[in-house]
Amino acid sequence: MYAQLVETGAKRLKTLEEMSPEERAFQEKVDAEIKIEAKNWMPEGYRKTLVRQISQHAHSEVVGMLPEGNWVTRAPTLKRKLQLMAKIQDEAGHGLYLYSAMETLGADRDEEIEKLHQGKAKYSSIFNYPTLNWADMGAVGWLVDGAAIVNQVVLQRTSYGPYSRAMVRICKEESFHQRQGYQILLDLMRGGTDEQKAMVQDAINRLWWPSLMMFGPHDDESPNSQQSLAWKIKRKSNDELRQMFIDQTVPQLEFLGCTAPDPDLKWNEETGHYDFGEINWQEFYDVLKGNGPCNRERIRTRKKAIDEGAWVREAAVAYAKKQKQRTAAA
């Protein structure tokens, strides 16, 4: 999931009786699966929650380019290089598309990016982990994009129209990335040397748990989840989504001939799901607080790019102004 622990401002859910007439009409619309559009009335909490969630999602796309940028200059073949470049380009496109969806809610892209650079806005915790070998480019596609898709497929039905439509478009590209990522790992496992196979297992060992953390904490840990579900900004709980991801991923893991770093992972005949071990939540909250391996580097890189690009953007504005004056004078 590209948005975690999105603050809704809610301590508990209001009942229909406690709502104002406007709020009640809004909630009934949401309950009837009618999409909310930019011009419709919406509770302030709903608007703020969406801005937070969509901007987090957009920031994640942009910050998510960095761990891949770490390998794009070292991709091993022309084909893999081109694939990775295309993926990164898609992600920049997703970022732009999501920032636009966010701006329909009256938020400003530059302001939200500034919050990111000040450490006030979140992005997916997964991108604070380093990419240490080439197989990470496969594992990121397979596990990270895979986890994102599980969430985003459901978000295609989110109650806010522009966000929902963005998700439809993004999901198509993400599933392509996921298949491509898996193919990288499969090719390495099938035709690779022992060293290459070791890269794959190493990548999975490092990225497995952080991928599961992408879905966020247990639902009973957060009142935000309940409010987001009632507003249908979220459509399924964190734990439900995590279980869906595990259930679909474990057979793929076995097909690769690799293992997960979780001794408790096993099929449960009774529940029809895989059981799995407890996530290290301390690590999750540490990373969220800024204490992951790459938090500092990621934000510094992004901030540096935007700060050092200020003169370029200023020049573009100045030039456009001059051009406008020239056209007016002509």
Add this chain to the structure above:
Amino acid sequence: MTQTEALKEYLLRLADSDMILGQRLCELCGKAPALEEEMALMNVALDLVGQARNWYEYAAELIDDGRDADKLAYRRDAHDYRNLLMTEQPNEDYAVTMGRQFFFDAWHYFTLKSLAGASDERVAGIAAKALKEATYHLRRSSEWVKRLGDGTEESHRRMQDAVDILWRFTGELITPDETDQLIAKAGIGPDPEQLKADWQGLVTEVLTQATLTPGAEDAWMYMGGKHGEHTEHLGFILAEMQFLQRAYPDATTW
């Protein structure tokens, strides 16, 4: 030198220049001055590496010594690389990045325009597709040179600096050697005199509009890339780009 030998050499030049400039643009991933630029840079890089692959594939067929496109890209050392020195120059600031792109694009555009009408069908086909991409690249980089040249005081200073830094690598773009002459004579590549005139005409026009001063006509020019004599930068570019293929030479699949 036979015509076939010249063609092999010429294809490697095209491929290597595309590849190395594409690699330089990859270095900017996540570091562009705006998200729109992030997309555009990666888009241009993607076009260039895609073109490189097409040229390498054709070169590999003609060279016919068992090496494929990947081997040509990832297993040759600097002295075997034939890219223009311009393409290997570092990104530095966005003015240098865009200046480098513009000087290259202007050369690339006119070269591909001619190659699209080549007597060699394979060359013509690859070039026709590449020309569409290069037309967009040139439009974009020309616009940026104008924006930065005629933008703010700071951007003007930086853009002029970039022109001054890069000027000494422009000679190689328009100074033909035996290979270029043979390729032109075979009805494949551009007539060197025409290419020079087209390139100079466009560059003068854009720099003038950008309120920038070109380098002196008799400026000393740094050349040699086409013959494998490079600046110190290329070795480092290849060390990074070829790392996996060099570190795991026994790997046959990636």
